[in-house]
Amino acid sequence: MKDFISIKFKVWRQDSYESRGSYEEFILERVSVNISLLEALDQLNEKLIIQNIRPITFDHDCREGICGSCGFLINGQPHGPKKATTTCQLYMRNFKDNALIILEPWRAQSFPIIQDLSVDRNALDKLIIAGGYFPTETGKAPDANLIPISPEKAFSSFETATCIGCGACVAGCKNASSSLFVAAKLAHLGQLPQGINGKKDRSRKMRKQMNIEGFGQCSNNLECEAVCPKEISADWISWMNKI
Amino acid sequence: MNNCINPNLPSGDVEGGWQKTIKNLTNIPSESKNKFQIIIVGCGLSGSSAAATLAEEGFKIKLITYHDSPRRAHSVSAQGGINAARSPEEERNKVVIDQLFKDTVIGGDFRAREASCQRLSEISSSIINQCVSQGVPFAREYDGTLATRRFGGAVVSRTFYARGQTGQQLLYGAYQALLRQVKLGNIELITKRDVLDLVIVNNVARGVITRNLVNGNLETHKANCVVLATGGYSNVYYLSTNSLKSNATAIWRAHKRGANFANPSFTQIHPTCIPPAGSYQSKLTLMSESLRNDGRIWLPKKINSQDDPENIPEHERDYFLERQYPKYGNLVPRDVASRRAKEICEKGFGIGFGGKGVYLDLKDSINKNGLKVIKAKYGNLLEMYERIVGEDPTKVPMKIYPAPHYTMGGLWVDYNLMSNIGGLFVLGEANYSVHGANRLGANALLQCLCDGYFISPKTITSWLANNKEIDNKKVDEACKEALNSVDKKIKVLLKIKGDKPVDYFHRTLGEIMISKCGISRNRKDLEFALEEVEKLNKNFKSNLKIPETNSGLNVELEKALRLEDFIELSKLMIKDAIEREESCGAHFREEYQTEEGEAKRNDDFFSHIAVWEFNSDNNSHIRYSEELNFKKIGLNTRNYK
Numbered sequence: 001m002k003d004f005i006s007i008k009f010k011v012w013r014q015d016s017y018e019s020r021g022s023y024e025e026f027i028l029e030r031v032s033v034n035i036s037l038l039e040a041l042d043q044l045n046e047k048l049i050i051q052n053i054r055p056i057t058f059d060h061d062c063r064e065g066i067c068g069s070c071g072f073l074i075n076g077q078p079h080g081p082k083k084a085t086t087t088c089q090l091y092m093r094n095f096k097d098n099a100l101i102i103l104e105p106w107r108a109q110s111f112p113i114i115q116d117l118s119v120d121r122n123a124l125d126k127l128i129i130a131g132g133y134f135p136t137e138t139g140k141a142p143d144a145n146l147i148p149i150s151p152e153k154a155f156s157s158f159e160t161a162t163c164i165g166c167g168a169c170v171a172g173c174k175n176a177s178s179s180l181f182v183a184a185k186l187a188h189l190g191q192l193p194q195g196i197n198g199k200k201d202r203s204r205k206m207r208k209q210m211n212i213e214g215f216g217q218c219s220n221n222l223e224c225e226a227v228c229p230k231e232i233s234a235d236w237i238s239w240m241n242k243i
Numbered sequence: 244m245n246n247c248i249n250p251n252l253p254s255g256d257v258e259g260g261w262q263k264t265i266k267n268l269t270n271i272p273s274e275s276k277n278k279f280q281i282i283i284v285g286c287g288l289s290g291s292s293a294a295a296t297l298a299e300e301g302f303k304i305k306l307i308t309y310h311d312s313p314r315r316a317h318s319v320s321a322q323g324g325i326n327a328a329r330s331p332e333e334e335r336n337k338v339v340i341d342q343l344f345k346d347t348v349i350g351g352d353f354r355a356r357e358a359s360c361q362r363l364s365e366i367s368s369s370i371i372n373q374c375v376s377q378g379v380p381f382a383r384e385y386d387g388t389l390a391t392r393r394f395g396g397a398v399v400s401r402t403f404y405a406r407g408q409t410g411q412q413l414l415y416g417a418y419q420a421l422l423r424q425v426k427l428g429n430i431e432l433i434t435k436r437d438v439l440d441l442v443i444v445n446n447v448a449r450g451v452i453t454r455n456l457v458n459g460n461l462e463t464h465k466a467n468c469v470v471l472a473t474g475g476y477s478n479v480y481y482l483s484t485n486s487l488k489s490n491a492t493a494i495w496r497a498h499k500r501g502a503n504f505a506n507p508s509f510t511q512i513h514p515t516c517i518p519p520a521g522s523y524q525s526k527l528t529l530m531s532e533s534l535r536n537d538g539r540i541w542l543p544k545k546i547n548s549q550d551d552p553e554n555i556p557e558h559e560r561d562y563f564l565e566r567q568y569p570k571y572g573n574l575v576p577r578d579v580a581s582r583r584a585k586e587i588c589e590k591g592f593g594i595g596f597g598g599k600g601v602y603l604d605l606k607d608s609i610n611k612n613g614l615k616v617i618k619a620k621y622g623n624l625l626e627m628y629e630r631i632v633g634e635d636p637t638k639v640p641m642k643i644y645p646a647p648h649y650t651m652g653g654l655w656v657d658y659n660l661m662s663n664i665g666g667l668f669v670l671g672e673a674n675y676s677v678h679g680a681n682r683l684g685a686n687a688l689l690q691c692l693c694d695g696y697f698i699s700p701k702t703i704t705s706w707l708a709n710n711k712e713i714d715n716k717k718v719d720e721a722c723k724e725a726l727n728s729v730d731k732k733i734k735v736l737l738k739i740k741g742d743k744p745v746d747y748f749h750r751t752l753g754e755i756m757i758s759k760c761g762i763s764r765n766r767k768d769l770e771f772a773l774e775e776v777e778k779l780n781k782n783f784k785s786n787l788k789i790p791e792t793n794s795g796l797n798v799e800l801e802k803a804l805r806l807e808d809f810i811e812l813s814k815l816m817i818k819d820a821i822e823r824e825e826s827c828g829a830h831f832r833e834e835y836q837t838e839e840g841e842a843k844r845n846d847d848f849f850s851h852i853a854v855w856e857f858n859s860d861n862n863s864h865i866r867y868s869e870e871l872n873f874k875k876i877g878l879n880t881r882n883y884k
């Protein structure tokens with residue numbers, strides 16, 4: 001494998017929500033195969049800046065797959081071709097020399113475009129605000145070992161709690177449904193003994209909010225599960241539907 | 244010692260000091276609390292937990308962050324776990340509390356206040372209760388009780404964890420409590436805003452100036468008091484394990500408005516991170532330290548070796564930690580491991596890009612325990628490594644190198660977590676409190692949550708109860724002045740029109756800082772670094788290029804504003820490192836070491852917190868000190884030989 005490759009980027013450019021967007025093409029040479037796609041975009045942006053061209057806007061922060069900031073369509077796929085991998089964890093060695101890489105923002109009615117590849121995912125917070133929590137308050141907690149929880153239960157709850165709120169499941173779904181995101185939160189809380197009581201109530205509130213935010217209905221295409229970087233299973237959607 | 248530095252410590256015994264303090268704090272009747280507006284900057288563990296708790300009590304909160312959602316805060320990336328002193332048998336509680344207290348003080352190499360470390364240890368157990376009640380899915384034992392593990396060289400098992408994602412799970416707990424208060428109307432979430440200045444009236448904090456990151460507008464926010472929970476500043480080094488946007492701007496602006504800065508040079512460098520792979524490297528990823536339990540660290544005996552590690556025979560390998568520390572071997576403390584790796588790489592034995600890397604080899608452990616055991620133990624980590632480096636660490640030795648990870652230094656706060664500016668509270672990694680010269684593994688998350696859930700809500704309430712009067716006219720004037728000064732700063736940067744992007748300057752700053760004010764330091768290099776930073780500063784101010792944009796969204800401007808503050812802060816870090824003529828904790832001054840090359844502390848002259856005041860009249864700094872007294876635990880030195 002070559003140490004350095006050349007890439008042709010075709011990137012969605014849009015100044016703001018109100019303005020119209022279009023694709024723009026850039027050739028980037030001498031891209032190390034050992035850097036990440038976001039680092040290649042940094043490299044491209046440095047070139048653009050020197051030419052007084054507005055750099056490409058994209059969201060990111062931790063760059064280690066945990067904060068959920070990054071994410072756009074890479075050749076049509078949310079987070080790109082690699083399974084269980086966020087955009088920031090995708091490395092250039094996964095692309096061939098002279099490859100064409102098409103980058104577009106998440107496309108969903110509930111995620112308005114801010115600029116280029118950056119979208120507003122505030123609607124996901126609104127779903128949690130509607131009821132994705134326990135009603136406990138600081139200083140009133142009982143002893144943590146009072147209610148035993150089996151390691152399997154704790155782990156299963158943990159697995160659903162690893163959702164990073166990236167929105168890929170919405171972007172990958174042809175109905176732009178947020179069912180996987182909501183199911184993950186309901187399953188995280190609902191599997192724990194502390195959460196059994198409020199299960200129905202939480203589900204009702206969060207699902208009502210899905211409609212308010214304009215997310216679509218789930219029609220069991222399972223695209224969400226396929227693109228989820230945390231591999232959250234779509235079985236939790238069926239679990240949610242039975243609450 | 245300067246008598247204006249009063250830490251407000253409880254009198255008498257270290258034990259029970261916090262309980263005594265609480266008794267003397269003033270409360271406010273619940274129904275009047277909603278008359279007070281509190282601004283909290285930062286939604287990491289410390290900011291989110293404080294916001295949720297203060298809102299539950301009835302205060303009106305504005306939570307400000309540059310993220311689009313509080314769930315993204317840097318705290319989300321903490322991996323290993325959170326310490327807590329709890330024992331199933333009540334009689335043993337005091338023993339485990341004492342142990343955590345002792346390890347915190349000794350870990351910090353006697354450069355933190357005993358009383359604060361004691362409080363941290365006493366509160367720790369209630370943090371776990373709190374988190375579990377929120378639904379944090381900690382790992383469990385077969386009997387259903389909470390599981391713990393040993394972490395960061397501790398002899399006792401007291402670290403609670405949720406796989407390798409403890410920070411994420413704790414943050415989501417606080418985030419959910421926070422959003423519940425948003426629903427109840429007690430918290431206003433103000434996202435996508437950079438706080439760029441503080442509004443201070445008669446030495447009391449009354450508001451902040453923000454820049455809206457989407458439309459570029461400058462805004463003022465007024466309040467009865469301000470809380471900064473803005474995290475650490477490891478990104479002064481450009482490459483660090485921190486999230487890319489973590490920055491020092493809020494605390495640095497506060498400092499320039501009069502808040503004192505404590506021990507700015509105390510930074511922790513983590514020995515096991517994935518080294519840079521090329522010149523566009525943007526961050527360094529932490530690999531859990533636990534790998535040192537099963538990995539042997541080595542380098543080729545041949546200088547500048549380009550051979551594949553699998554082909555280097557045993558007798559041509561130098562297991563340098565095992566050689567230098569026969570007793571502890573690969574498990575020497577973080578700072579020792581980092582220093583030794585740096586030294587030997589600088590002699591030309593390092594491997595990988597730029598010769599900045601050492602091997603961590605799992606082979607012997609795999610041969611002994613079997614691949615299955617190692618995979619079960621480190622599964623996630625090994626996958627992450629393979630994704631980033633493109634090599635299977637069970638077949639090819641891993642490459643690792645130390646990277647800046649955590650800043651113990653921060654704004655000076657008293658026992659009540661208030662800075663020397665009235666009503667300016669500082670929480671979490673942004674303050675200087677319990678970690679001294681070196682932080683104990685898994686104590687950062689604990690400190691953040693102690694600060695946010697249990698300490699600051701009480702001390703803030705009491706301060707508000709005693710400081711009700713606001714001079715609105717003066718506040719308005721101060722807001723105007725601060726807004727104008729931010730506006731001016733931005734215009735100056737946009738006017739430069741040079742030819743180099745922000746990152747060019749940031750990378751250069753990082754190189755200066757890591758080579759001269761990083762893992763080990765000496766006066767000559769530090770003085771030279773000061774000159775280099777000065778040159779860089781001039782270069783930045785004349786050659787920076789921020790491209791023109793049609794909308795207010797301007798990422799390059801955001802970065803330039805942060806870098807400007809990092810450059811100023813780096814100078815203070817260097818000065819602080821020069822003045823501290825001793826080696827302690829993570830601060831290793833080459834001039835002060837024993838014959839065996841171990842750190843030599845100087846308790847006669849430096850058993851204090853260095854407190855730096857900014858003098859705006861002549862743009863200079865004055866160093867004061869707060870003496871530290873050790874009543875419960877005797878000063879002693881560590882020995883790892």
Ligand SMILES: Cc1cc2nc3c(=O)[nH]c(=O)nc-3n(C[C@H](O)[C@H](O)[C@H](O)COP(=O)(O)OP(=O)(O)OC[C@H]3O[C@@H](n4cnc5c(N)ncnc54)[C@H](O)[C@@H]3O)c2cc1C
Nearest residue numbers: 285286287288289318322323324438474671672685687688
């Ligand atoms: C990779 C990694 C692993 C770690 N693992 C552990 C571990 O296992 N155990 C442990 O105890 N500790 C660990 N730590 C340390 C620990 O994670 C941090 O010290 C801690 O999370 C800091 O929390 P915080 O609340 O102080 O700030 P942060 O979480 O850094 O949050 C700061 C917040 O302030 C906001 N902010 C900052 N500046 C501004 C501004 N100017 N305007 C607006 N908003 C602003 C940001 O939006 C952000 O939300 C780890 C750290 C790293 C990097």
Ligand code: SF4
Nearest residue numbers: 163164166167169228
């Ligand atoms: S469920 Fe998966 S894809 Fe959807 S937001 Fe969570 S992590 Fe992202």
Ligand code: FES
Nearest residue numbers: 061063068070088
């Ligand atoms: S940048 Fe944080 S998940 Fe990608």
